[in-house]
Amino acid sequence: MQENVLKRRVAVVAVGGNSLITDARHQTVPDQIRAARKTCVHIATMIERGWDVVVTHGNGPQVGFILRRSELSRHELHDVPLDSCGADTQGAIGYDIQQSLYNEFRLRGIAKQAVTVVTQVLVDRNDPSFKNPSKPIGGFMDEQTAADRRKSANWDVVEDAGRGWRRVVASPLPKEIIERDAIRTLVDQGFTVIAVGGGGIPVVENDQHELVGVAAVIDKDHASALLATTIDADLFVISTAVEKVALNYNTPDQQWLDHLTLEQARRYMAEGHFAKGSMGPKIEAVIRYLEHGGRQALITNPENVEKALEGTTGTRITRD
Numbered sequence: 001m002q003e004n005v006l007k008r009r010v011a012v013v014a015v016g017g018n019s020l021i022t023d024a025r026h027q028t029v030p031d032q033i034r035a036a037r038k039t040c041v042h043i044a045t046m047i048e049r050g051w052d053v054v055v056t057h058g059n060g061p062q063v064g065f066i067l068r069r070s071e072l073s074r075h076e077l078h079d080v081p082l083d084s085c086g087a088d089t090q091g092a093i094g095y096d097i098q099q100s101l102y103n104e105f106r107l108r109g110i111a112k113q114a115v116t117v118v119t120q121v122l123v124d125r126n127d128p129s130f131k132n133p134s135k136p137i138g139g140f141m142d143e144q145t146a147a148d149r150r151k152s153a154n155w156d157v158v159e160d161a162g163r164g165w166r167r168v169v170a171s172p173l174p175k176e177i178i179e180r181d182a183i184r185t186l187v188d189q190g191f192t193v194i195a196v197g198g199g200g201i202p203v204v205e206n207d208q209h210e211l212v213g214v215a216a217v218i219d220k221d222h223a224s225a226l227l228a229t230t231i232d233a234d235l236f237v238i239s240t241a242v243e244k245v246a247l248n249y250n251t252p253d254q255q256w257l258d259h260l261t262l263e264q265a266r267r268y269m270a271e272g273h274f275a276k277g278s279m280g281p282k283i284e285a286v287i288r289y290l291e292h293g294g295r296q297a298l299i300t301n302p303e304n305v306e307k308a309l310e311g312t313t314g315t316r317i318t319r320d
C-alpha cells in the first residue's frame with residue numbers, strides 16, 4: 001500500500017443495473033448479493049493492479065420494490081418518501097458491495113476496506129425538470145387511484161401509453177456532492193468507497209439554507225460523472241450490459257466502437273446514436289466529465305473491465 005501513497009490513480013466505476021439484477025427471475029436479496037460479488041471480482045482486480053476505486057451504482061428496481069411494499073401495506077403502514085428510499089437502497093446495496101469486496105480482498109490478501117458513504121446530491125430547486133416531471137417510478141395504477149394520490153399526496157401522475165397511470169418525478173441535474181470532502185479523504189486514506197448510489201439522494205437548499213430531501217431521481221451516470229470531476233479522478237469507467245458502444249445499435253448497420261474522441265461523441269450523440277434513458281445519459285455524462293478536465297473514460301461490461309483497461313476491448317473515450 002505504501003508505494004501507492006505518492007501516486008494514486010483514482011477511478012470512478014459506475015456499475016449498472018445488471019451488476020445487481022441479472023434478470024427478472026434473479027432479483028431477491030441473496031440473488032443481488034451473488035450478482036454484486038461477480039462484479040466485485042473485477043473491481044478487486046483493478047484494485048490489485050493499483051487503482052483506487054470509488055464505486056457508484058444504480059437503484060431503480062430496488063426503489064421500485066420499496067415503493068411496491070408501501071403500496072401493498074398502505075392500510076397499515078406509512079409511505080416511504082422517495083429521498084428515504086434512496087437512503088435505504090444506498091445502505092442496502094452499499095452493504096452488498098462492502099461485503100463482496102471484503103470477501104474478495106480477503107481471498108487475495110489485499111489489506112483494504114470498503115466503506116459506503118450515504119450521499120446527498122444538491123440539485124437546483126429551480127431546475128426546469130421540476131416543472132416537467134417525466135421520470136416514471138413505481139408501479140401502474142388505475143385512473144381513480146392516480147387521481148386520489150394526486151390529491152392526497154401531491155403526486156404528479158401521467159397516463160403511460162395505454163398501460164395505466166404512473167407516478168412521475170423530476171430528474172434534475174446534479175450540482176454538488178454534499179459529502180465530497182469525506183469521500184475524497186477516504187480515498188486519500190486508501191479506502192475503497194461506495195458513493196452516490198442511485199445518483200445520490202436529491203436535496204435542495206431551502207430559504208433558510210438548510211438541506212431538504214426532494215421527490216426526484218438523479219441520473220446515476222450524471223452523478224457519477226460529477227463525482228469523478230469533483231474528486232479529480234484519472235479514469236471514469238461505466239460498467240453496463242454491453243461490451244462496447246455502437247453506432248446504429250441493434251440495426252443491420254451496427255458498428256462497434258473501440259475509441260471515440262470528445263468531438264465524435266458529441267457528433268454521434270447529436271445524430272441520435274445513443275438511446276435516451278440508456279446509452280444517451282452515459283455518453284452525456286462522459287462528455288461532461290471530459291469537458292471538465294477528465295482524461296479518459298471507458299464503457300464496457302463487468303467481465304471485460306480488465307481487458308478494457310489493457311486496451312483490448314471496451315469503448316475508450318478521450319479528449320482527442
Ligand code: ADP
Pocket residue numbers: 015016017018058239240241242244245246247248249273274275277278279280
Ligand atoms: P445501466 O443499468 O448500466 O445504466 P442501461 O440499460 O440504462 O444500463 O444502458 C445500457 C444499455 O444501453 C445497453 O445494455 C444497450 O441495450 C443500450 N444501448 C442503447 N444505445 C446503445 C448504443 N448505441 N450502443 C450500445 N448500447 C446501447
Ligand code: MG
Pocket residue numbers: 016277278
Ligand atoms: Mg441506465
